[in-house]
Amino acid sequence: MEPVVVINDLKYRYRGQQEQALDGINLCLNRGEFVVVMGPSEAGKSTLAATINGLIPNFHKGKLQGSVTVMGRDTQKHSVSQMAELVGMVFQDFEAQLFSTNVELEVAFAPENFAVERAEIKRRIDENLEYVGLNAVRRRPPSTLSGGQKQKLAIASVLAMKPSILVMDEPTTDLDPISKMGVFEITQRLCKREDLTLMIIEHETEEALSADRVVLIDHGKIVLEGPARQVLQDVDAMQRLGVMPLGIPRFFKTMGWKELPLSPEEGKTAFQSAGWKVSQAKYDQMVAAEHAALDRLNKPLIQCSGLEHVYKNGAVKALDGIDLEIFEGDMVAIVGQNGSGKTTLAKHFNGLLMPTAGEIIINGQPTRSQGVFKLGQKVGYVFQNPDHQIFSETVFDEVAFSPRLRGLPEDTVKEYVTQALEAVGLAGAEKEDPFALTKSGRQRVAVASVLAAKPEVLILDEPTTGLDYAEQRGMMNMVRHLNEMGSTIIFVTHHMWVVAEYARRVFVMKDGKILLRGTTREVFSHGEELREAFLRPPHFVEFSNSIGHTFLTPEEMVQCIEGAQS
């Protein structure tokens, strides 16, 4: 095996920071290998990625010790542009890394920089657009593409340099499930290419299954490294690190099984060979309890009938005849592909958008007669990106913004802010600078700033995007707690496991219509229809479906198994 990237005792500290972002990394990437790097937020994953093409230390200044050598070139002695012909880099933010006005020119940009002949550039455009499946849109401006298409374009534009190493830093984090699959399908093909070494930073453990090697890092150090199967079977280590362990090995581990299966197919085979059975009585009992709990919610809070929305200058109906009822105390997930109308629907719930036809009634009154200012007191809306709303110098001022605007006396404001910060687990952080917090910290500030207005309903748009597994759990546990305290929760998400474990009811949207609705269990038992909406249940749920029952978590499945020797 021929090493193409050699990282030798690498230490790095960002300028102005106390802590080492990387603290003694030793890693070799071999020709044609596919390596997935995982780890919690702030572990140093992106920093590691940025050292490979020399962005560190050439773009981000700081103190670097040790060395990174790529095909014999020391990154410290070459500029990023010079490294670029060896190492291609794809970033998470697909908006910011595209800068041309049409798809072809975007792919042409990199070869142009390397003074490749025009005929060859043309050939590379054709080849790479074909490869990622964007041939049909080659004359469109990138801004009109969907998120998934943009990320595919970013990959094509980097491949056009014919790099020997491709580094992707969380390429799918901001994508919906189907776009994720599209990008993964491309990486599947890429990793078969023997001339290309692939390193991907990824949060989605299910996608690490096809890697040759998985590297787990934490606090700038490699904590676990090995063949993908071996690392992914180490469920405890992953959990401890705050990386999402796979549900299937988790289940088998709890059941005391030795050789842990990873994929749904392996799981099914192992389950059958173990001779276990699902107790129908226990399963029915669990489902009945679930329905009984939902039946207790009977006070309708949001009612839509024939709701339609057509955007200005828009030809298609973004919402097309939505009928739904959401009850007080419910915890509802809205899922669907990008552009299916999820966010448009959610924005009707607090009056940001008004229906162009049909009706939406909240607390017995049409939203049109209430308006966003009045409705905002009842219905809080947390936007996807906390950086789109944080502006104050202290956490306290940020959270106090909404209650102050509503003219509450300062004593009450203080009381509400304290309560809101407690609810999100940030008690005592009043004096901190919100911009200095981590992404999950800023996300919590955003939630608190909405909670402080004491809304009865809380809408969260993608509350878990950009957070690591432990932070996602923390966020959703907090949201569940709010629900238990009486708030009605509506969340929009791409993370199917979050839906599986936290939602009580689910609406699946497609093309502005509700395709599927019901309890979470009912919805996830319809694998076919979900696929139609370009969604896919988590591996664990797929596995349980394949043995005839829908289980949402390994824990509840363990409860219902009989025939196991304990």
Next chain:
Amino acid sequence: MDAEIYLDNNSVIHRLDPRTKITTFLLTFVAILLFEDPIWMLPVAFLVILQLLISGSMRNMRRIRYILIVLTISSLVLWNLFSSGVTPLLGFLTVESFSFAIARTMLMILMISTGMILISTTRNEELVLGMIRMGLPYRVGFAISTALRLVPTIASSTMTISQAQQSRGLNLQSGGLIERIRKFLPLLVPVFISTIRSTNIFGMALESKGFGAREKRVSYLEIHMRPIDYAVIAFGVLFVAVSIYFALNGYGKIPNLTRF
């Protein structure tokens, strides 16, 4: 949201070489600046409006109509205050100051229009390429096009941010002037910060794609000067030459106008 400035209309003007359009743009500026009498500005105004109509750029002018209205009103008021004449019109207004105010307003609107025509009909890459072929260094051309490119990005993030703050109870429609200005702080800070964040990634992506890797850069896009381009430039030069001739001979001035 559709925030692109470039309009993919493929009009005659779109098909012109970017160098022709940049030249026309510069010539128009000269022609606009020559006269202070609005009557004498009518020919150039006619040509600019003709271009607006042919290229379909009116759509973009309509998008900034509120800014244009505010500019028109404030310019009419200010130029009346900053100049005076001898023929009374109404109150303190004089015929001279009034026509001068109209001319200055036309000047401003025409400058905006001709700039808008250029960027509505020319792709970013073409503009850069045109500027480079006209002698500008690549990095400078790229910087200009990047600045233009930021406009739609900032516009769309401003939309989202404004919705987010409205959901938190910010009401931009109420309050006095000072209070309204203060209310823009919750919009400006996030717009600023998110723009800086994305510019940072933009810079990294740029370097990672080999920006400036070679001395000489190849352009995939090709531009050609065709007969129509030469014809347009010839007409433009002739038009400006004639205008200059008249201006030098004292035409197009407003007699008895005093500017402060």
